[in-house]
Amino acid sequence: MPHHAAFDLLTEEQIGEVNALARLYRHKKTGAEVLSLIADDENKVFGVSFATPPEDSTGLPHILEHSVLCGSEKFPVKKPFVEMLKGSLHTFLNAMTFPDKTVYPVASQNLADFYNLTEVYLDAVFFPLLSRETFQQEGWHYEVENPAEPMIFKGVVFNEMKGAMSSPDQVNYAYALQSLFPDTTYANYSGGDPRVMPDLTYEQFKAFHTRYYHPSNAHIVFYGDDDPAKRLELLDAVLSRFERGERAPAIPPQPRFAEPRHIEKTYPSDTENPRSSFVTLNWMLEPSGDIETQLARTVMRRALVGNSAAPLHKALTESGLGEAVISTGMELAQPVLNFGLRNTSADDAEKVETLILNTLAHLAEHGIDDATIEATLNSLEFELREKNTGGQPRGLIYFFGALSEWLYGRNPLDGLRFEDALSSLKARIASGEKVIEAMIRSELLDNAHRTTLVLRPDSGQAEREDAAERARLDAARTAMNDNDIAAAVETTRKLKQLQNAADRPEDLAKIPTLTVADLPRQGAAIPTEELAVDGVRTLFHDLATNGIVYLDLGFDLKTLPRELLPYLPIFSRALKQTGTSKEDFVALTQRIGRSTGGVAVSRLTSPILGSNEAAAYLLVRAKAVSDKTGEMLAIVNDILTDARLDNRDRIRQIVAEDKARAEASLVPAGHQYVFSRLRSALHEADWLGEQTGGITQLLFLRDLAARIETDWHSVQSALEDIRKHLVNAGAAIVNVTTDGSAWPAFAGELEPFLKGLPRHAFARADWSPLPAPANEGLTIPAQVNYVAKGVNLKELGHEPSGALSVITKFLGTSYLWDKVRVEGGAYGGFASFNPLSDTYAFGSYRDPNLVATLDVYDAAPAFLRKGVNKSDIERSIIGTIGDLDPYMLPDAKGYTALVRTLTGVTDEYRQARREQVLSASEADFSAAADLLEEVARNGHVVAMGSEKSITAANRERNGFLNVSKVL
Template identity: 30%
Template sequence: MHGFEHTGSHAVPALRATIEQYVDRRSGARHVHMATEAQESAFLAGFPTLLDTSDGRAHILEHLALSGSRRFPVRAPFFAMLRRSLATHMNARTHADRTAYLFASTDRRDFFNLLDVYLDACFHPTLDYLDFLQEGWRHVLEDGKLALRGVVLSEMQGAMADPMHALRHGVVAALFKGTGYAADPGGDPLAIPGLSHTMLRAFHARHYHPSQAVFMSAGRIAPAQIQERIAACVPALQAGRAERLLPALACAWTAARAQQLRIPAQDGQPGGHGLQLAWVLGETGDALGRCSAELLWAGLLGDAAAPLRAALEAAGFGRPARLAGLDTDMRQMVFHVGMEGLDAARVDDARRLILSTLERVAAAGVAEPVLRCALRDLRYRQRDTDGGGHTPFALRRLLQALPLALYGGDVLDGFDNAPALAVLDARVGDPGFFKGLVRALLDNPTRLDTHVVPDGAYFAARAAAQQQALAARQAALPGAERARIEADAAALAARQALAADKALLPRIRPGDIDARARPLPAVERLDGGAWVVEAATNGITHARVLYDVSHLPADDWPWLALYVRVLPELGVGARDFRAAAAWRRAAAPEFRVGIDTAAAQDGGLHIDIAFCAAGLEGDEAALADLLAASAAGVRFDETARLAFLVERAVRQRMEGVSGAGRDVAMLAACAPLSAARRFWNAVDGIDALPFHAALGRLCRTPDGMARLAARLAALHAQVTAAAPARLCIGSGAAARALARLLAAPDAFGAAPVRQAAAAPVPRQPAANLALLGGGQVNHCAMAWRAPGIAHPDAAPLAVAAELMTAWLHRSLRERGGAYGAHAQYDGDARVFALASVHDPRLAGTYADFMAALDTLAHGDLDPESIEEAIVGAIKALDRPLPPQREAIYAWQARRAGVTPALRQGWRAAVLACTAAQIGAAARTWLAPAAASRAAFVGAAGQDLAGMTALDLAAMAAAPTA
């Protein structure tokens, strides 16, 4: 029997859940269960991982824990289980003060299979020395020269390419100097080689004791059954209690401090400086304090009408910083505000502007309706099942509550903010309340002022420091140490060459899988022409107004991307942009404009401009008015506002190139093969760089701005020339009420809905590009044109992608040191692609791509590996989406002609796939000569594997748009 005792239950109506809490009477381990009727069951195990160095020990331990355990002494059981389970999510995360191991599955048997593997990984990892060398770091001798390799090392070298990583860490490290938060939790590549295997094992023994653990689960499975399995897998629960580890609090300062911080930049242009102000606030576990801080952000910076954001945008220099708002990833909250895009001489002006504006708001306050809208938005976010990327809703809720459970807060506050919001409801009517929040921020002396300096030599300096350390090490390298490095390399290579004994791991077989395709929600067309999908959206109603622009020429594509980016921040009708921002805020908690693309069965491309809004049930009239007015009355005549928005978009696009290397490489490789990828390469990839450079030049003159505004106004007229399709999602009554409002004759005009032909697939020569973008690691991509899912070869290619991912993991990650490697068949975009991420190699990676292709086309394929690949392909088909995204997918499938029969046939073909079919499809579609290649290249001087070098900085300066 388990020793967990029930300590309380709490219903959370907004989540349609009950939170149940348990404590193990022997060890003190906690179990928190979120009981729901959701299809998925989820689990996580969390531990405090407190740091005093940036050597990456918590991050490397996360990798090693999933690299083999006492019960499952298998190489890389985590990656093996990705292919042997129906998990809808598997991951582990290292945060600033904690590590979480998490998974979700829709299959009960699979859930307990994964639970066994995860529990053994956490409490009984083998922590093998050779795994440490592979996943963490190791010295290698390459042509007699000492070098470094390791998966985490490569991952963090890639992370350093993101200027926001350097900025946030530099600010947090100074604010929390003397605490573990001053360390980089992912690890600094310059410090990682200071970690030894012995130090790592000691760190695990201290931090992964059962008395430190918090177990969390969600779904329909009874918590007692989960507790029985925990008790069986973790006998150390009986070993008694240890004092809980708590992260230290930051020392309070008596006066504000200042620092200068260098961050990576494409160049050292004068306009690349910035100023960041950051305050340490109260503990994150204080629900009322946290909601009050969220209210402070909304009142100051929530939209263009908010006083601090308005002042920063109207300054005439710079723009609001991207690092802004409330950071709750640590035990204490941090409030960020700042400006970027500054000349060095304007940094002090930016500081004076921020502080003087805060003084003004502390005296004048903000209007009560603004605060009421902010509270409504907090309630909306509590219910919203989307917004978490690929992380399921239940796991997002568990992760939100985990730090409270670890560090002594009330875990219920992580699930239910209603009590805190009720208190704030009563307080925001007092004009002095918000003024007091601003005054407390101004009077808080624990404030850091950071002058952010762009450093065009950032990567070169780090690479030089690493090479200098390696050269010094090699110069003093004794013969015995050289022999040990060579022996370690040989032992690791021999181990990596061994076939994994996967028989020890549990598995789901193709015969265990339901042969029926999961049904999609019904899409109903009402008499007025609008479409309705009923979905369990937690009391939220979603609307999408979709204008078909498939007929527009390719020259308009980058303009469409600019159009959707600026439109939500422009004026509407008689309202200028600030009045429009306040109006939007009052109307709905969510409003945006985006681009949807969907492939047609003939290989063409449907492109929609989507006006999207969402609100709580009862807000249907406001949503309909917001959408109709935004589509009909948007203003392009406020050229100063438009210039600000365009300049901001240009600067952020140019500054973000190095951090988006993996996407840039994949788009460049796939664009010649696919209409969808060509579109996105034109708006987000390398083809967009000259366009953004041209926009920057247009913004510099009144004539240029007049031309730009006229082009966007003409584009808006083209977009809205025909009536749109209207899709409403939510509970039956609310969705239908909104659909009727959107279908009214005066809502979007009486013109017929455009049924544009899908854009034809362009025929372009394959790419062969080495994109020189800066950094220390590479991102490699290789792609082929592939058939849609109706083709007989589609299922074999989907299974082939799963097989290739397994092979590439061994060659690129285990042996090559890349952070990630995968293959993908995309039947919608009609491409098959291979990719590596944060990769220290380039030519060697492409050689490994070719070797894997040869095995696929001509080798003997292992039957068990094929079965695993089939399970992986089916899992991708069955992964549940949030209700509103599932509804959108159903609508898009209907429009694209993806019928239930086609989906069922596709599933049956995957389940029945054979080795002969896989080999034949590979030989037909994946010929080496037909490949399109592109790599984002970090360090210069590498073997480019025969690819043509293209300097992205030079391309960004090209004179054409």
């Protein structure tokens, strides 16, 4: 076909690995490079990326990533990004800042919606408004409303990074890069360090955009089944407005160290526990444009630490020196790899370093077990061929694959290929060549560019940092004269005025959108055949899976007494990670990797429609190509019936790892913890979630770690009791997703497998009563808060319609966005409605406020009573339909059908709810105000933050929070 005259076609090639025709173009006028991937995939992707090397740690690239989405030339509204979140059928819509690039991807299955998203994003990145007020809002500003009051720093990214830097994992990551790259841009923290962020000026901010957000510095990708000619037309209309500029210069290579270096740093913590340190060994590797070398590096890392049975992971875990293994691999101009331990003692740093190096030396000298290499290669190959990107669009993953080469001046198509390199690597290993062992020697042991980073907790650091920030603010205030102070007050007033001002209707109308008439009236059904195999309820979904069989085997958790429920996460891991009477857990792990695409044990917990009870199942999820399903079923049988639940050493290690991971996730996932805690008093399903994954589970793990040492018999007995109660074909359900042609043979294997499982009568347990709702303040060492408030509307006599989902979408993308994020400075504010349980809750994320945020929640009814325009209703309906119709790959469709079956969600119910969403009206918004008054009056509160913050809230609200220390 003819190509667009404004572009030079550099190469055209069919890339079998991604089932796409790849065309690489260069825009003649500007030099912008475009990768056009033409594929039979309705989930279309557009993305633009810029090299954005940070010049310091003020977070300039990160602030700019936020700011370009706050209004542009064609769309001069405060938040076009949010308008698209509200009124689009997007399957992906976000932006991300990395150490050396900023990426803006969108995706949609709807063609018109896809073009809308692309148009908004192109205008946003190339022609943003970037007002001084946007910089102040998203970056930082002095906030002072009264000359008599003290000033504070406020800004969305400022507070986001205060939250990020409260996470020791984030701090460890930042220091690791800094240690390896002291002389290059990678020493700077692109996300931003709140201690230096106020050094950034508006002029620097503007200049950075002019320099780097230029077509000559852009890498642009299209993927999917849209018109490839129209892609170029859309781009040229934008790119041709520019003259040729300069590409960002290549990041100068970091000079190699002559010898390894040792670095010690600290992070803020409330604990004096000496075993709260991090020790990591970090390597800078040589850049490689060789696909086979990159695949070999992936195999090396996975073979060393890819699972609990991998030799380096196992050595670190069994050493007792720490509680959880750390390992990160990152593709930069000079790639990075590290290994280490979390929750270790800084005094043991030398022991950790010696253990890692000695283990690597032993493996390089004596070899990695052939079965480990085979299993690792098989798992990687299965993953590459399956192309299962989960909930992410495949095109997005291909975009990042191309960027991993493209950004560093190499061929982007090499980031998509793997077949020849994989075949060569497999052949070399099969011939007896010790490829991975040689790589351990050359890239790690003989590589002097290594750092040992020791990160210690410092119980006084947070207080010192707060004092330093206060001193900086006071110094700035002292340096101001009366006119300066008046100007700061005026800046605060003007910013709040702008934040509260409504966009002009004529400007909002410029945002391209679908209409309700464009939406499919009928929800899509998932093919499901229900039958019995050996008397066991079985669901079969005939979907094109490319010869892979996906199995979900569920066991009803209601067969368990409530006192056994907190053991479930440990039991789930123990099934796979303790071995069996026939093979230890290393051999079992190798067998899983060699014969399957993976075996996982998880839990399905959800409210049942119209019931106060939970649908609760332990799920064994496995997948394999059709000629290996017999072995897959044999593995599942072995782990269910023969797992070594008496393996005290492995159980001890599993508990330590789970405890460490839960503690590490408190700051980055604080909103999830407060929501879990809040909802645990509202519905049985949420209570179970808290028992097995919330603060309650963390406290249980701490106690369990001690009981393994003092009362092992009771721990083992509990795990054995779970198996006796749970592994029961009489309380099972089977869910199979595969091609129809593969089903008869698999059904023939499934029947004897089910016949071989234990089968016995059972009684369903009563887990009531739930705990009484209570207001709680949970303290952790963090500079931000997570604030939740909610109720069970059904218990208060309400039965909300599907229209409440539309109102919830609207609140999250308007009122809460404006009040909690834009004005309040939190990273996120949201509302959540579960129509199965009729629970409603508000929440915030990385929030500098607590009581003020609760006031925002309570004022939501008044906001709704002010009325809402037709445009907002229509956009919110569209966004809600997008939520109801997520993009799903075949295995996700099969799993979703299982969940619907177990929770009583029929196609008829889904269609009725869809009609309620599509017909949502102004009257529904008005009625919702009354429902939200119930949240304001009767909701209970769970907040997590620093002790200082919780104490201040209790002082302001007369001790309304019951305080407990979590970390």
